[in-house]
Amino acid sequence: MSFGIDDLPVRDELRGKSPYGAPQLDVPVRLNTNENPYPLPEPLVERIAERVREAARRLNRYPDRDAVELRTRLAEYLTKTAGHPVGVENVWAANGSNEVIQQLLQTFGGPGRTAIGFEPSYSMHALIARGTGTGWISGPRHEDFTIDVPAAEKAIAEHRPDVVFVTTPNNPTGNAVPAEAVLALYEAAQAAKPSMVIVDEAYVEFSHGASLLPLLEGRPNLVVSRTMSKAFGAAGLRLGYLAAHPAVVDAVQLVRLPYHLSAVTQATALAALEHTDTLLGYVEQLKTERDRLVAGLRALGYEVTESDANFVQFGRFEDSHAVWRKILDRGVLVRDNGVPGWLRVTAGTPAENDAFLDAARDLKKEQEQSA
Secondary structure, three states, rough: OOOOHHHHOHHHEEEEOOOOOOOOOOEEEEEOOOOOOOOOHHHHHHHHHHHHHHHHHHOOOOOOOOHHHHHHHHHHHHHHHOOOOOOOOEEEOOOHHHHHHHHHHHHHOOOOOOEEEOOOOOOOHHHHHOOOEEEEEEEOOOOOOOOHHHHHHHHHHHHHOOOOEEOOOOOOOOOOOOHHHHHHHHHHHHHOOEEEEEEEEEEEEOOOOOOOHHHHOOOOOOEEEEOOOOOOOOOOOOEEEEOOOHHHHHHOOOOOOOOOOOOOHHHHHHHHHOOOHHHHHHHHHHHHHHHHHHHHHHOOOOOOOOOOOOOEEEEOOHEEEEEEHHHHHHOEEEEEOOOEEEEEEEEEOOOHHHHHHHHHHHHHHHHHHHH
């Protein structure tokens, strides 16, 4: 007799759910997980080796529990790139932005509390909410995937959530949220009851516009979450961080696990932060490639959502999964996010993007011939 997950005393809100993840298939071109396609430059690899070697000599000791040096360097990076002063007391770091979100929900969400996000958006927000026992509310968007601000304000007033998620640039759609929209949602959240508003800026370095980090000024219930996975080309590092009022940083430490950031993780992140100019140069290349994908897809007759990220949402299709399969048959893996009629492609190297556009062109010809 087989024994599976349904036979375990799993919490009710987790039953029937699937773990987060994209297909990991062995194909020539993989453009489905929003990774930075450029390997770390050799000088940075050497610097990582040096810093990790230094850390290895002290692995018999616990790492810096508060990651002060790392948080200081992250604060300096934010101050330099966002044009808004940030101090070490404003920054917290964890194992990927997902752990940052988890710690925030452990602190401000939990049983008897709720969070709202505007879907389609990053699905981990809802998954982590369920994992922390936080009730989830799906908020409204317009047909063009922008947030319906009046409807969102009404939903916040009605549900009075404890946490509000705003993802900008939004994943999987790619569009950015204007500062005035975030301000409107923040004011609505504070009017309903004092609520935390989390602005997820995982892809902000790829945006045509500026970070919303300056909005933190005078707004103690606002949090900006970031990651080193995308712009820094360090998805394998698993380093996320937030910027907020010092009281928020103090609060999340109530739920953090002891010594949660390893000495090796801290050493690697510090090395990467020494090479931000080089890494942000790769970001500029990817922005150019992203814009080329947008132009190329539109020239072929596809609909494309405006993108401020390192990926592009395109469509529309009667059967998006069937189209996903046909693109895969041509050796290119893109992402079927479950948004009806749409697929998402990550901006890769010029050669990878050429391969994708060739597949998209072949598919268009096939559709025209069968019409």
